[in-house]
Amino acid sequence: MTGGHTPVLVQEVLALLHPRPGGVYLDCTVGAGGHARAILEAGAPSARLVGIDRDPEAIASAREALEQFGERVRLMQGDYRELSQLAAAVGLGQCDGIICDLGVSSLQLGDPARGFSFSTEGPLDMRMDRQGGARTARDLLHRLPEQELAWVIRTYGEERWARRIARRIVAARRHGSLETTRDLAAVVSGAVPRRYWPRRIHPATRTFQALRIAVNEELDGLDDALEAAIRLLAPAGRICVIAFHSLEDRVVKHLFRRLAAPEGVPAVRVLTRRPITPSVEEIAGNPRARSAKLRAAEREGNGHGG
């Protein structure tokens, strides 16, 4: 455990990347440094790692968690969708392994002030990078027309009650009763008929997920970002991507499939025909693992680069 965040599918990631001394690794979503630490330990004493995160607070906690590795680690605050520029800035050339653990960390979810969680009272913020000045969840909830809210909730939340929820949101904002995470959770719970409440998750889970994805524009450019990451891989280098909802997983699956297509020269070989999912034991110990899906691919090539 690092800083309250338990990394997901660590052994599976290590088995795929098998970090080695002297190897160069890239963590596109370093978070609290859980996967990064495991990679650095497995590649001791000389594997190096570049860690990126969009959230300045994540970078601060990763810096603390990875301090012992000294010069072997380089951390950068930034959006992995600007990977080419970030890599160039630190002179990162070809990598032996890349990990992208998408979504939010427990550090973010567990901080009420950030507004990611329906179970604690907080402002409707949900920005991963609060210095970026982008729109908050409150901005979207108060400004989007009802139709657009319904679209966001249906598309990014895969929520069948999106229209009813959007209608209730618009009513609540008119009454001035939509300011906090609890307000939103109550509005959504009220909009979904009780007999249709999901069995294992809170009725507001999907709506919160949808807003988070919209606020952070999480699906925009994911495909290009992962392709840019794959271009950084050395021949036979490997990439592991962990997705937490089906929209993300679909992007990963289709990208891998396209790059491995038999026409032309395939760029990668897919290592996971089906996504790898956490064991029952892992899920019992770490609820965040519940929806994780790991896919991996290996860069084709014979050592001549390209």
Ligand code: SAH
């Ligand atoms: N693997 C990490 C946890 C990662 S959680 C660990 O073991 O500790 C996912 C992280 O991805 C979060 O910290 C989030 O801020 C970051 N993130 C999400 N979208 C990002 C993006 N577009 N660019 C960079 N980081 C991003």
